[in-house]
Amino acid sequence: MSSGFWSMGGYARYVWPCFGFAGVVLGWNLWSARRVVAAARLRARRALEMALAEDASR
Amino acid sequence: MTVGSWEAFVLIVRRELVLSFRRPEQLLQPLVFFLIVTTLFPLGLSLQLSLLRDISPGVLWTAALLSSLLSLDALFKSDADDGTLEQLSLSGQSLTLIVVAKTCAHWLVSGAALVVVSPIVATALGIPVAAFATMMLSLALGTVTLSWLGAIGAGLTIGLRRGNVLLSLIVLPLATPLLIFGAAATERAISGSSAVGAMYFLASVCVFTCTLAPLAATAALRITLE
Amino acid sequence: MWTWFYKLASPPHVFRVAAAFVPWLLGVAALALGYGLIDGLAIAPLDYQQGDAFRMIYVHVPSAILSLTVYTVMAAASAVALIWRIKVGHAVAAASAPIGASFTLAALVTGSLWGRPMWGTYWAWDPRLTSELILLFLYVGVMSLRSAFEDPARGDRAAALLAVVGVVNVPIVHFSVVWWNSLHQGATVVRLGAPKMPGSMLWPLLAMWLGFMLFYGAVLCMRLQGELLNRERQALWVREAIKS
Numbered sequence: 135m136s137s138g139f140w141s142m143g144g145y146a147r148y149v150w151p152c153f154g155f156a157g158v159v160l161g162w163n164l165w166s167a168r169r170v171v172a173a174a175r176l177r178a179r180r181a182l183e184m185a186l187a188e189d190a191s192r
Numbered sequence: 193m194t195v196g197s198w199e200a201f202v203l204i205v206r207r208e209l210v211l212s213f214r215r216p217e218q219l220l221q222p223l224v225f226f227l228i229v230t231t232l233f234p235l236g237l238s239l240q241l242s243l244l245r246d247i248s249p250g251v252l253w254t255a256a257l258l259s260s261l262l263s264l265d266a267l268f269k270s271d272a273d274d275g276t277l278e279q280l281s282l283s284g285q286s287l288t289l290i291v292v293a294k295t296c297a298h299w300l301v302s303g304a305a306l307v308v309v310s311p312i313v314a315t316a317l318g319i320p321v322a323a324f325a326t327m328m329l330s331l332a333l334g335t336v337t338l339s340w341l342g343a344i345g346a347g348l349t350i351g352l353r354r355g356n357v358l359l360s361l362i363v364l365p366l367a368t369p370l371l372i373f374g375a376a377a378t379e380r381a382i383s384g385s386s387a388v389g390a391m392y393f394l395a396s397v398c399v400f401t402c403t404l405a406p407l408a409a410t411a412a413l414r415i416t417l418e
Numbered sequence: 419m420w421t422w423f424y425k426l427a428s429p430p431h432v433f434r435v436a437a438a439f440v441p442w443l444l445g446v447a448a449l450a451l452g453y454g455l456i457d458g459l460a461i462a463p464l465d466y467q468q469g470d471a472f473r474m475i476y477v478h479v480p481s482a483i484l485s486l487t488v489y490t491v492m493a494a495a496s497a498v499a500l501i502w503r504i505k506v507g508h509a510v511a512a513a514s515a516p517i518g519a520s521f522t523l524a525a526l527v528t529g530s531l532w533g534r535p536m537w538g539t540y541w542a543w544d545p546r547l548t549s550e551l552i553l554l555f556l557y558v559g560v561m562s563l564r565s566a567f568e569d570p571a572r573g574d575r576a577a578a579l580l581a582v583v584g585v586v587n588v589p590i591v592h593f594s595v596v597w598w599n600s601l602h603q604g605a606t607v608v609r610l611g612a613p614k615m616p617g618s619m620l621w622p623l624l625a626m627w628l629g630f631m632l633f634y635g636a637v638l639c640m641r642l643q644g645e646l647l648n649r650e651r652q653a654l655w656v657r658e659a660i661k662s
Contacts, residue, residue, distance in 0.1 A: 139459070139460060142470040142471070142473065143464070143469040143470035143471070144469070144470075145469065145470050145471040145535055148471060148474065148531045148532065148534060148535050149470065149471060149473055149474055149531075151531055152474045152477060152478070152527075152528045152531040152532065153455075153459075153474075153477055155524060155527050155528060155531075156477035156481065156524055156528055159481070159520050159521070159523065159524040160633060162520060163517055163520055163633070163637045164637065164640075166516065167637045167640035167641045167644070168640065170640075170641055170644035170645075171640055171641070171643050171644040171647075173644070174643070174644035174645075174647035174648050175644075175647060175660055177647075177648065177651065178647050178648075178651050178656050178659075178660045179660050181651045181652070182656075182657055182660065185652075344579075344583060348563060348576045348579060348580060349563070349566075349576075352566045352567065353566070354566075355566075358559075358562060358563060358566055361555070361558070361559050361562060362559045362563065362580060364555070365552045365555035365556055365559065365584075365587075366556075366583070366584065366587075368548070368552055369590075372548075408579065408582075408583050411500070411579055412576070412579055415572060415575040415576050415579060416572070416576070418572070
């Protein structure tokens with residue numbers, strides 16, 4: 135039964151890369167979204183610091 | 193002096209035609225490109241003329257598509273550069289009317305010219321004369337649709353750096369049905385069977401595009417001109 | 419009664435709501451995907467024609483459905499943004515585009531891997547596959563157009579118009595198997611009438627579909643936060659939001 139599962143009736147070399155690619159796409163989505171939010175926060179923080187520095191120097 | 197809508201339409205078309213013919217080389221470039229690209233395929237594939245006929249519909253249509261793309265960039269560019277486009281938009285005439293006039297004029301000097309030149313190219317590709325009528329009609333419908341798709345794309349990409357690459361990226365995916373059915377219609381005509389189905393499809397796509405594209409192109413211009 | 423709806427036009431409100439939804443959406447998505455994968459890979463019975471290869475349906479079909487759904491959401495949000503000038507619409511569209519493109523790519527690749535054992539070829543120029551490929555090009559076009567403008571507001575509007583124009587491809591992809599002779603099989607689930615699949619095979623598919631949908635919702639909410647922060651960098655609410 136377990137060997138049958140991994141071999142997928144002989145189609146293993148299609149089925150597993152297939153699920154693997156889908157997993158990669160889902161994983162990329164999570165990773166990329168995290169990066170986008172982090173970068174946006176960083177830019178907003180920098181803009182805030184620059185604005186505060188401007189106010190302070192005036 | 194107020195100008196009626198029809199008079200404005202005729203005025204703009206006349207202006208476009210006069211400006212285009214002042215630089216005849218500009219008109220000829222896409223046509224020459226059409227001829228050159230078409231010759232690249234048989235040279236690259238080194239086929240006998242009889243075998244060439246098999247791929248000729250696709251080659252013809254691909255070359256027509258690519259050479260149409262060349263001329264699309266010029267639809268709004270020069271008017272946008274010297275401010276004429278803004279003046280036209282402020283003129284009080286409907287911007288949609290202006291867009292329709294410019295696109296019609298553009299098709300007359302690019303798409304229509306392509307249709308007229310196509311028999312020469314078709315002969316070079318080994319397409320039999322009996323198929324010419326269907327081929328030219330399909331090209332006519334296809335180039336009209338393409339001019340309108342191009343108007344939307346050109347309206348969106350005026351003044352962008354490498355705007356013509358982006359223009360191609362936008363227009364080509366939308367134009368693939370034209371390629372598929374135009375080539376199919378020509379193929380059927382060559383083999384002698386009825387091309388009616390493909391022609392109906394081309395015609396319906398053309399009508400659909402002519403109805404809705406003016407609105408989209410006007411909206412695109414408004415976005416760019418704001 | 420409708421205030422919850424009107425508040426969706428407010429960037430700070432949407433930012434807070436999106437941030438709150440992410441963990442819930444991810445959690446339920448994980449449950450749905452987990453159940454779907456276990457049931458689909460191990461428990462669902464063999465297909466009499468395709469054997470174990472049919473199990474690829476459990477990632478291929480949800481990816482494909484999502485690729486169309488996300489484009490529709492993107493086009494709808496773009497239309498809302500263009501017509502009523504609601505900037506949150508642009509943020510939703512911008513956030514959805516890369517997600518939808520990735521799902522389209524997933525649909526094409528998983529479909530290709532499924533096609534090889536079933537049809538004998540990794541690719542065929544049939545209407546369904548071709549129009550799905552065009553969908554990918556449209557996504558790329560929308561993303562490229564948005565980033566080509568120096569003025570982000572103008573880029574948003576141009577990309578929004580292109581998204582709306584391209585939505586005509588969505589029904590073409592869906593109905594391509596009905597309108598033309600296609601190698602690809604016809605609609606089994608998203609159709610009028612009962613699904614053409616036995617329950618034991620259908621339930622994991624529905625679970626995967628739900629899981630993918632919720633996953634899209636979660637990632638959308640994540641990206642949406644980033645998009646809103648970028649678009650509203652100067653606003654006061656942003657200062658409060660990043661302090662937390």
